[in-house]
Amino acid sequence: MARVIGDVILDLQNISLSFGGVKALTNISFDVREGEIRAIIGPNGAGKSSMLNVINGVYHPQQGRIVFRGQERRRMNPHEAAAQGIARTFQNIALFKGMTVLDNIMTGRNLMMRRNFLWNALYWGPSRREEIAHRKRVEEIIDFLEIQNIRKTPVGRLPYGLQKRVELARALAAEPSLLLLDEPMAGMNVEEKQDMCRFILDVNEQLGTTIVLIEHDMGVVMDISDRVVVLDYGRKIGDGPPDEVRNDPVVIEAYLGAGH
Amino acid sequence: MIYREAGQFKASYEADQQIFPIKQDRIVMAALVAAAFLVAPWAASEYWLQAVLTPVLVFALAALGLNLLTGYAGQLSLGTGAFMAVGAYATYNFLLRLDGLPFLVGLVLGGLSAAAVGVVFGLPSLRIKGFYLAMATLAAQFFIVWALTKFPWFSNYSSSGIITAQRIEILGFAFDTPARKYLLTLVIVSLLALAAKNLARTNTGRSWMAVRDMDVAAEVIGIPLMKTKLLAFAVSSFYCGIAGGLYAYTYLGTVEADGFGLDLSFKILFMIIIGGMGSVLGAFLGAAFILLLPVGLNVLMHTSVGALVPATLASNLELIVFGVLIIFFLIVEPHGLTRLWQIGKEKLRLWPFPH
Ligand SMILES: Nc1ncnc2c1ncn2[C@@H]1O[C@H](COP(=O)(O)OP(=O)(O)OP(=O)(O)O)[C@@H](O)[C@H]1O
Numbered sequence A: 001m002a003r004v005i006g007d008v009i010l011d012l013q014n015i016s017l018s019f020g021g022v023k024a025l026t027n028i029s030f031d032v033r034e035g036e037i038r039a040i041i042g043p044n045g046a047g048k049s050s051m052l053n054v055i056n057g058v059y060h061p062q063q064g065r066i067v068f069r070g071q072e073r074r075r076m077n078p079h080e081a082a083a084q085g086i087a088r089t090f091q092n093i094a095l096f097k098g099m100t101v102l103d104n105i106m107t108g109r110n111l112m113m114r115r116n117f118l119w120n121a122l123y124w125g126p127s128r129r130e131e132i133a134h135r136k137r138v139e140e141i142i143d144f145l146e147i148q149n150i151r152k153t154p155v156g157r158l159p160y161g162l163q164k165r166v167e168l169a170r171a172l173a174a175e176p177s178l179l180l181l182d183e184p185m186a187g188m189n190v191e192e193k194q195d196m197c198r199f200i201l202d203v204n205e206q207l208g209t210t211i212v213l214i215e216h217d218m219g220v221v222m223d224i225s226d227r228v229v230v231l232d233y234g235r236k237i238g239d240g241p242p243d244e245v246r247n248d249p250v251v252i253e254a255y256l257g258a259g260h
Numbered sequence B: 001m002i003y004r005e006a007g008q009f010k011a012s013y014e015a016d017q018q019i020f021p022i023k024q025d026r027i028v029m030a031a032l033v034a035a036a037f038l039v040a041p042w043a044a045s046e047y048w049l050q051a052v053l054t055p056v057l058v059f060a061l062a063a064l065g066l067n068l069l070t071g072y073a074g075q076l077s078l079g080t081g082a083f084m085a086v087g088a089y090a091t092y093n094f095l096l097r098l099d100g101l102p103f104l105v106g107l108v109l110g111g112l113s114a115a116a117v118g119v120v121f122g123l124p125s126l127r128i129k130g131f132y133l134a135m136a137t138l139a140a141q142f143f144i145v146w147a148l149t150k151f152p153w154f155s156n157y158s159s160s161g162i163i164t165a166q167r168i169e170i171l172g173f174a175f176d177t178p179a180r181k182y183l184l185t186l187v188i189v190s191l192l193a194l195a196a197k198n199l200a201r202t203n204t205g206r207s208w209m210a211v212r213d214m215d216v217a218a219e220v221i222g223i224p225l226m227k228t229k230l231l232a233f234a235v236s237s238f239y240c241g242i243a244g245g246l247y248a249y250t251y252l253g254t255v256e257a258d259g260f261g262l263d264l265s266f267k268i269l270f271m272i273i274i275g276g277m278g279s280v281l282g283a284f285l286g287a288a289f290i291l292l293l294p295v296g297l298n299v300l301m302h303t304s305v306g307a308l309v310p311a312t313l314a315s316n317l318e319l320i321v322f323g324v325l326i327i328f329f330l331i332v333e334p335h336g337l338t339r340l341w342q343i344g345k346e347k348l349r350l351w352p353f354p355h
């Protein structure tokens, strides 16, 4: 299936966010088009994670506007963002440690599950059918991410790389239209990184999911992203296709020059 | 080799989502339930039915209620005793004041009253967690016991604030012997345990556990924190309320508000710590263990081993054993007896071939 990049699905305008005296984001604007892979890069503490937190409503910016699917809002709240089809993974894995892989992924479908607790207490008729139907979808995701053999394992016992993959599975279970990934490959070995890259590309191509991705590995970013935003000290210092950004002297000075 | 999963392939997700997916577990559970229903009422003495088996069931239900809230949803509560008191007193008043109200309806109304009170005292959980929430539930504990003592209306102006349970009659059949009361308790507790297990394995239970394990992530995937926490308080308090009703009606017969004090709350908390947090089985194991321990120690003290223990120590032995066990489970095995049972099963699965 050929990739189609559509219209702007998410438009961020003049976003500013501060914590007490610390300015995490200053007057940042950029947009995300339907179907693209949009990368956010920048040195440590540049404000990348804060940006994702603004998009799905964990943080509320003091200034700026967010337009998602034509709807304008000053701030999101996380529940609303989820209901509108935004899912994410976290930089520091945020899985439900006491639950199995399967249960973790099943939670991703909670918004689609309609039966209330009284039905569930009976586990009868509609409630049972609903569980089974969603289990089927979750099994497809489990196959897709090749984690069949760990589905009954408590996530706390899994190695780091697999936990990252389970977190992706949980986000995918929500069938999001916009997927936010905060350093999905951090701390992985080369092989795990390659797998994760493949999964991200497959999600984007096969499911048509729009992806916003934070990543430190420049090779990866250049390979898979359509456009890149560069942040530094909470300001946007670059925005464009990977080749353009890579050759931008300001970006090289601030970021690429430093460690790479 | 007794526990062999090999060869038991699940043909459908339905089969895989059973409460006991392993056949041996199903057999053991079926045998236990059959014994509880068919053997115990006839084989056990009145003393055992009245003073051991019935209270084990009642406490298991209360522990189950607390476990839904604390073990599953991660909200620590020290108000279990108070929610039981609401259940007992509300059942009493509904039956007293509404003429001809069927017992079971009164009991359920008592449970619902406890659920309503539980939600009110659960409201602070929207802002505070852990230790501070425990303090808020502690306030509930003291306030409710105080209110039930202070306003004599609740105990129908009986001289000492004591309520005496009315006769239990269901469809004209009187539950007036220890065996009948035990059976009634058993039916109610079994049904509620099944419901709890169902909640735990469906979306409701997963949402509770998600909030327990990482509330930010739960919110981000669309689980509404407020609704989920308050539902946990409501369902948990309903269970505790029913347990309180049974405590008064099928176990003791007469109760006073002071009997539902902080001691009781702690006792039930210890049950889930020892039995296992976040497990339905754990509530039963914990209740049985804590109620049977004194009986067991007593027997032991009357043997030749007991004679060796100095009298001053003997009188405190129960407390010492409790203390040690609780510290052990808190530090070494937070999943309690349930986990030890699972480990035992895993060993059995391999036995007699260790590899
Ligand atoms: N909850 C918070 N409270 C206070 N300060 C915060 C908070 N979150 C982020 N910050 C601050 O905002 C700035 C940007 O942080 P952010 O986590 O967004 O950076 P980042 O680009 O994701 O960095 P990294 O590459 O290390 O993940 C930092 O100075 C950080 O200390």
Ligand SMILES: [Mg+2]
Pocket: A048, A049, A050, A091
């Ligand atoms: Mg970050």
